Amino acid sequence: MPSTSASSVRWTTTDLELFAGDRANRYEIIDGELFVTRAPHWRHQAVCVNIGAILKLWSDESGLGITAITPGIIFSETDNVIPDVVWVNKQRIERILDEAGHLTGAPELVVEVLSPGEKNKQRDREAKLKLYSVQGVQEYWIVNWQEQTVEVYRREQAVLKLAATLYNQDELTSPLLPGFCCLVKKFF
Numbered sequence: 001m002p003s004t005s006a007s008s009v010r011w012t013t014t015d016l017e018l019f020a021g022d023r024a025n026r027y028e029i030i031d032g033e034l035f036v037t038r039a040p041h042w043r044h045q046a047v048c049v050n051i052g053a054i055l056k057l058w059s060d061e062s063g064l065g066i067t068a069i070t071p072g073i074i075f076s077e078t079d080n081v082i083p084d085v086v087w088v089n090k091q092r093i094e095r096i097l098d099e100a101g102h103l104t105g106a107p108e109l110v111v112e113v114l115s116p117g118e119k120n121k122q123r124d125r126e127a128k129l130k131l132y133s134v135q136g137v138q139e140y141w142i143v144n145w146q147e148q149t150v151e152v153y154r155r156e157q158a159v160l161k162l163a164a165t166l167y168n169q170d171e172l173t174s175p176l177l178p179g180f181c182c183l184v185k186k187f188f
């Protein structure tokens with residue numbers, strides 16, 4: 001009888017219902033692989049709130065989009081993630097929301113705040129970068145609260161590529177967000 005290895009298991013969105021009562025962990029699926037992480041560090045969450053607040057203030061002033069913290073994005077049955085912060089153009093939001101209020105298409109901007117641990121960093125820098133690139137995200141920020149840096153990836157020839165690594169005293173601007181300008185240190 002053939003044996004089944006753990007690597008051959010392909011998880012789906014439906015499988016996540018198995019963990020519905022678990023509030024201590026976050027469950028995400030990328031290309032059928034299950035990623036389980038503990039609840040984020042306090043500083044991680046504080047940085048998410050700061051980024052979300054800064055983007056929301058800019059969005060309210062510009063009227064161009066909507067910011068959300070930890071929304072669910074269900075790209076497919078085998079790609080279901082919970083990014084830390086997203087920004088979506090107001091013109092598109094209704095087209096990419098399902099009846100349950102989950103995003104089903106790519107936001108223009110996705111922000112992931114790194115959690116400690118190599119596996120977490122690898123997930124955000126490799127698996128999620130690839131997923132967001134394939135799904136059509138226009139810009140992806142990877143924020144490291146421990147080093148106080150922001151890696152900015154921008155879509156170039158249909159792929160997200162590293163455009164800049166910004167440090168505490170640098171200003172972050174974006175072609176997606178006309179007139180947006182923020183010192184990186186305000187995130188921390």
